[in-house]
Amino acid sequence: MTLKDKRIEWKARYDAWKESGQRVAEWCREQDINVNQMYYWVQRFKDDKISSEPDSTQWLTVQVDDDDPIPSGGSEPIFIHYGAISVEVRPGAHVGLLSDIIHVLRSQC
Structure with a gap:
């Protein structure tokens, strides 16, 4: 690093x-x-x-584990919009990674 x-x-x-x-x-x-x-x-x-x-x-390196995938109720992704930033979350996404992304967005925006 x-x-x-x-x-x-x-x-x-x-x-x-x-x-x-x-x-x-x-x-x-x-x-x-x-x-x-x-x-x-x-x-x-x-x-x-x-x-x-x-x-x-700026990019932040995030470690991705295959534990705790987000349960999928369907096959369509969801989109999270925060200001000018959009994040696409697909079924089976890692909960920890999504949490890290949201944490970084909150601290940077």
Whole structure:
């Protein structure tokens, strides 16, 4: 994973933490994230002004497991629209992946 990929991933976590209103340690415990790593990135975002990078398309790597597929009631996909973003969810999609996508969208939009 490149440094840019790590910055994107940690920026999403940083934004989610800021939005939560929780203390860093409390949020990290709930998210199962190493608190020391989070403090490191919080400081980096404050010092480096990473959070003020110009808006551009950014991609976040998400691990996909085959556990917990979404039960399909039919064969048609559903579409989730959030602002200018649309996500197509097909029958049998992974619940964890969908949850991660929604989490990233909430923190980025």
